[in-house]
Amino acid sequence: MSLPKKVKKSLNIAPGPIQGHYPDGYDGRTTPNRRRELADLINDDGTFLPKSLLHADLDRGMLDFVQTQLKTVTNGKTINVIDRILTLQRWAEFSQTWKFSTSDKNVNLPFIVVVRKPEVQYGSNPALQYTIPDRKQFHYAKVPTWDGNRKGYDIYTIPQPVPVDITYDIKIICNRMRELNNFNRKTLQTFTSRQAYSFVKGHYIPIVLESIGDESKIDTEDRRYYQQTYQLQLQGFLLDEEEFEVKPAISRELVMFGFDKKNRKKERKNLDVHNPDRVRTNVDFPPGQVTQTIVYDYKNNIRVRRLNNIASVVFEITTLENNYPLTKIVTEEPFLINSGDTLKMTVVKNNPGAARLILDEKLVR
């Protein structure tokens, strides 16, 4: 029985590159181009360090987000947005709303106001949660320095940003359903993928639409108006420039050793003062053995110093030339042997017992 057509019979386990500029796939060793681009945005018009990102910056980011991303137009008129986070100072509230106020100094409808919940919670962004303890500093940049004499580097380090969640109530107060509809449409379109992004000092900060509530005043006898609250949660982080550190990198290294001259127990007794260029090599021939070979790692002159129980000796030097072994018999002393050569010694013993050949070797530089 054949397999259904929908079942794949082969899988490509080496799919093509996702990023065009990494034809062989991202190797994990270089900084991706997009990350470089983002770092440039963060450092733009500033120092080598990222710009600090604090509560006021996030609040400003939310105000800008509402002003630009949620800008709502009804009948050709843009709905006014109070361009401040309103606080306890009463006169500040008045000074922000007088531009679109009535003769009784009340705010003219429709308008949108951003109300921040004063408490800021520890962030729920999983990328930043409880991952690195103790405010450990991490390398951010290596900046070349020049003090007039020496070239060096400064190492810039920053700690992990602190995640924060800030909740905002975006309130629209108006008299017409059309205004509500337009603002609702704009908001839902912006948050189609659940989250939208505010761009604060080069950082993309996610904003999540939490809920939509209605607090409209629709009484029979009193004044009627619509009031709806869109609760947004900004999942930001705090990056405090007070915590940044700049340290000079190592520009010169001095290694010092200390010795205790009084402790002579560990001193070697027979340490040669000079590095010798002559050595004496004993070549032993046990009973029943008449040949020995030595492969030399250095170039030297060899002569026979002494023979014990040896009537005569024949030296053969084997050299590799073009990977072919070439053997020659030595006829006179001293003879030169090169690095990599093999010396074969064949002896004729005076009697069948053990024999010894003592060679003098002088290093040739």
Added chain:
Amino acid sequence: MANKKIPITRISKFFGAEDFALEQNIGMEWLHGDMHFTLVLFRVDSKLSDVDDVYGESGPEEIRFKVPVEFNAYVKIDEPRLDSYAAGLVKDLEPGNMTLGVYLKHLEELDIDINYGDYIGYPEKEDKMRYYTVTNDGRVTSDNKHTIGGYKAFYRTITCSYVSPNEFKGI
């Protein structure tokens, strides 16, 4: 529309503009001459004040004021409130709210307006001034209480709450 004036002819059989002016002058003479409660109005100059870009806030040293103006009003101060900051701990005893009755004509003569958030100083003793902030500037005077027999409004009720020296401490 704002310049277009409509004559008030209500209850004109018994009461008119002259009567209204007389009543008002008698009241003002009593309040300003006999009672003579004097207060100082500090109007915030929001254009010159050094405000925060995001919150519109400023510290006590950063607020700028227009020239302080002395004015007269009928003053009522509530009892001090005993409270605490931390569920019974760290007690806080502060003055109660202040309610002012101010003649509209008096404000017109001084060419001033009292706005939401302005500061008002009340000399409690020779060497002690208490400061309050306007929480309700009483701008809407449509109710019967603020009129003389329903003819026309003649005063504003302004409510103020105490401010700590951390927010405002005079000039």
